[in-house]
Amino acid sequence: MKRFLFPLGIFLVLSVFLAVGLKLDPREVPSPLIDKPAPPFQLAQLQDPGKTLAPGDLKGKVWIFNVWASWCVACLQEHPLLVELSRQNLVPIYGLNYKDGRDNALKWLDRHGNPYTLSAMDADGRVGIDYGVYGVPETYVIDKNGVIRFKQIGPVTPKVLEEKILPLVGQLQG
Amino acid sequence: MTAVLLLVLALPAYANEAAPAAQDPALEQRVMRLTAELRCLVCQNQSLADSHADLAIDLKNQVRSQMQAGKSDAEIREFMVARYGDFVLYRPPLKSTTALLWAGPFVLLAAGGLALGFYLRRRRHRLTESELTPEQRARAEALLRAGHEGGTR
Numbered sequence: 001m002k003r004f005l006f007p008l009g010i011f012l013v014l015s016v017f018l019a020v021g022l023k024l025d026p027r028e029v030p031s032p033l034i035d036k037p038a039p040p041f042q043l044a045q046l047q048d049p050g051k052t053l054a055p056g057d058l059k060g061k062v063w064i065f066n067v068w069a070s071w072c073v074a075c076l077q078e079h080p081l082l083v084e085l086s087r088q089n090l091v092p093i094y095g096l097n098y099k100d101g102r103d104n105a106l107k108w109l110d111r112h113g114n115p116y117t118l119s120a121m122d123a124d125g126r127v128g129i130d131y132g133v134y135g136v137p138e139t140y141v142i143d144k145n146g147v148i149r150f151k152q153i154g155p156v157t158p159k160v161l162e163e164k165i166l167p168l169v170g171q172l173q174g
Numbered sequence: 175m176t177a178v179l180l181l182v183l184a185l186p187a188y189a190n191e192a193a194p195a196a197q198d199p200a201l202e203q204r205v206m207r208l209t210a211e212l213r214c215l216v217c218q219n220q221s222l223a224d225s226h227a228d229l230a231i232d233l234k235n236q237v238r239s240q241m242q243a244g245k246s247d248a249e250i251r252e253f254m255v256a257r258y259g260d261f262v263l264y265r266p267p268l269k270s271t272t273a274l275l276w277a278g279p280f281v282l283l284a285a286g287g288l289a290l291g292f293y294l295r296r297r298r299h300r301l302t303e304s305e306l307t308p309e310q311r312a313r314a315e316a317l318l319r320a321g322h323e324g325g326t327r
Contacts, residue, residue: 032259099228125232132257134215134229 031132031151038065038142039130043120046097046105053094053120055146062172064093064165065140066116066156067128069100070108072136078155079112085161086115091169095119098128098136141165143172205238208247212237212254213262221264 033039042054066082068075086093095116097105102121109116122128131140134153141150150168152160206223212233214225222230222237233254240250254262266272306314 032256125229129232129236129257132259134258 031148031153033132033140033148034151036148038140038146038148039127041120041122041127041130043096043122043127046095046102046109046119046121049102049121053118055142058092058094058142059146060144062091062144062169063142064091064169065096065131065142066093067096067098067131067133067136067138068119069098069136070104071100072098074135074155075137076112078137078139078157079115081156081158081161082115083113086117090166091173092117096127096131096133097121098133099123099125139165141168141172201238201241204241204247205234208241208250209234209237211264212251213264215258215262 038055040055042052045051045053064085068079082093085091093115095118097119099122101123105119105121109119120127125133131138132151137155139152139156140148143149149172150164152165156165209222210224212222214220214222214227214230214233216227216229217225220230222233225231236253237250240253245253251263260266260269260272266275268276
C-alpha cells in the first residue's frame with residue numbers, strides 16, 4: 001500500500017500543475033504598461049486629417065482608448081458594446097485606427113456605428129508598437145493624469161466591462 | 175503553367191523583402207541574431223526572426239532602424255520589454271517572479287538526487303541486515319561443500 005503513495009503523490013502534484021496550466025491563457029500577456037504614463041503621440045484625426053490627437057490633449061479626464069481596424073474581425077464582436085457605452089455618456093472613448101486605410105475605416109464606422117469621440121490614424125502601426133499592441137482590438141483605461149490603469153487584449157466582453165472597466169472608470173472619476 | 179505564373183508573380187515580392195539584406199549583410203546578421211531571441215507575440219511559438227506575421231515584420235523593421243540609429247542590442251531589448259513585457263524574451267531575466275523557472279530544474283535535480291540517495295542507503299541497509307541465521311549458514315555450508323565435492327569428482 002505504502003509503495004503506491006509516492007507515485008500517487010507525484011501524480012497529484014502533476015495534476016495540480018497541469019490544471020493550473022490549462023486555465024492560464026497564454027494570450028493574456030501581462031502588460032508592462034499598467035501604471036505607466038500613456039506613451040505620447042501626435043496623429044492625424046480620422047474624420048478630419050487636418051487636426052491631430054495627442055494624449056496630452058486629454059489630461060484631466062478619464063478616457064478609454066480603443067485600438068480598432070476595419071480589417072479586424074474580432075472588433076465587430078465588441079463594437080455593439082462600445083456603441084452602447086458611448087450612448088450612456090459615462091466616459092469618452094477615443095479610437096486608434098490601427099494599420100488601416102482612411103476610406104475603409106470611415107466606411108466601417110458608417111456601417112457599424114461610431115462610438116468614438118475621435119479616432120486617430122496610426123497608418124504604419126508605429127504608435128501601436130509603443131502601446132504594445134499585438135492583438136487588435138485592445139482597450140486601455142487612462143486616468144486623469146494620463147496614466148494607463150487597465151489594458152484589455154482582445155474584445156471587451158460584457159463581463160469585463162461590467163466587472164472591471166466601469167467600476168475602475170467610476171473610481172478614477174470620483 | 176499556373177505554377178510558372180505564380181513563381182513569376184512571387185519573384186518581385188521576394189526580391190523586395192530580401193533587399194535590406196543585400197545592402198548590409200553585417201547589419202542584417204545582427205538583426206537576425208537579436209530577433210531570434212525575441213518572441214513573436216502574434217504567433218507565440220515562433221521567434222520574430224522566423225515569423226512572417228505583420229507585426230513581426232514591423233518589429234523587425236523597428237529593430238533594424240534602431241540598429242541603424244546606433245542603438246545597442248541591450249537598448250533594443252529594453253525597448254521591446256517596455257512594451258511587451260519579459261514575455262518577448264526567450265531568455266527571461268532572473269527575477270523574483272521567474273526564480274522558480276530558473277531554479278526549478280535544479281530543485282528537481284536535487285530532489286531526484288536525494289530520493290536516489292535515500293533509496294540506495296535503504297537498499298544497502300537491507301542487504302547488510304539480512305544476515306543468515308546459524309541454521310541457514312550451516313545448511314548453506316553443507317550445500318556448498320556437497321556441490322564442491324560433486325565438482326571435483
